Amino acid sequence: IIVSVIKSGDADAVSMVDSTKIEVSYKNIKENSDRITFLNAFGWEVAEDPVAIEEIVIPEEFNEIYEEYNKLQKSQDLDLTKYQGKTVRRYTYEVLNYPQKDETVYANLLIYKNRVIGGDICSSQYKGFMHGFMMP
Numbered sequence: 001i002i003v004s005v006i007k008s009g010d011a012d013a014v015s016m017v018d019s020t021k022i023e024v025s026y027k028n029i030k031e032n033s034d035r036i037t038f039l040n041a042f043g044w045e046v047a048e049d050p051v052a053i054e055e056i057v058i059p060e061e062f063n064e065i066y067e068e069y070n071k072l073q074k075s076q077d078l079d080l081t082k083y084q085g086k087t088v089r090r091y092t093y094e095v096l097n098y099p100q101k102d103e104t105v106y107a108n109l110l111i112y113k114n115r116v117i118g119g120d121i122c123s124s125q126y127k128g129f130m131h132g133f134m135m136p
Contacts, residue, residue: 026116029109035091038116039107043135046093046107053091056110060085073118076132080110080118088112095121099136103128 024041028034032049039046058080059066070080091109098105103125110118122130 028114029111029116030114035093035109035111038109039093039133042133043097044095044107044121044133045097046095050091050093051106053089055087056090057087058083058085069118069120072120072130072132076118076134078116078118083112083117086112088117107133 024038026038029038035050036046036048062070062081062084066080073080089111091111093107093109095101095105095107098121103123105121105123107121108119109116119133120130121133122128
């Protein structure tokens with residue numbers, strides 16, 4: 001199945017090739033169930049409770065690491081430059097259904113004012129992988 005993310009104005013949707021549409025809201029992410037539903041829309045099954053909840057400050061000036069991370073965000077039609085200097089909350093969930101998983105994999109969501117502004121799916125291993133929300 002080929003999945004593409006379609007963004008038009010404030011309406012965000014994931015559209016599947018078989019013409020089944022799954023709505024993915026980046027807004028109104030207020031509760032744990034909203035975060036899980038968001039990740040489920042991309043096909044991820046995650047543990048019910050986050051393994052970590054942290055407040056982080058998006059730097060006012062990006063270093064090389066943040067520039068690279070923001071490239072990943074831009075590939076998902078997100079952009080952290082709008083949030084430079086802001087304090088955001090990062091929720092980390094264990095992914096339970098990563099393909100050919102032989103290590104722990106996490107889903108990170110960056111939330112600002114009840115809106116997903118960024119995030120990733122990543123390996124727990126040093127020098128492991130990191131990619132956007134779409135299932136590989």
